Amino acid sequence: MEMTTLDLKGLQCPLPVLRTNKALRGMPVGAELLVLATDPAAPQDFENFCQMTGHVLVASTENDGVFSILIRKAV
Numbered sequence: 001m002e003m004t005t006l007d008l009k010g011l012q013c014p015l016p017v018l019r020t021n022k023a024l025r026g027m028p029v030g031a032e033l034l035v036l037a038t039d040p041a042a043p044q045d046f047e048n049f050c051q052m053t054g055h056v057l058v059a060s061t062e063n064d065g066v067f068s069i070l071i072r073k074a075v
Contacts, residue, residue: 035069
């Protein structure tokens with residue numbers, strides 16, 4: 001299955017989570033979405049988002065101020 005990338009660099013909370021939620025709604029179960037964000041709160045925001053929605057937080061890394069967050073759609 002193909003992975004989709006969503007570039008949300010420069011956006012602040014709550015926009016990254018809102019746009020991620022919208023993108024995931026249009027994806028099939030099991031699809032993976034790579035979110036790129038610069039909001040310092042992004043790792044915690046996406047961890048909470050996945051816990052609340054049932055999606056799987058596969059990985060979360062940071063490189064040079066850019067967070068790469070990989071989410072697998074569960075439902």
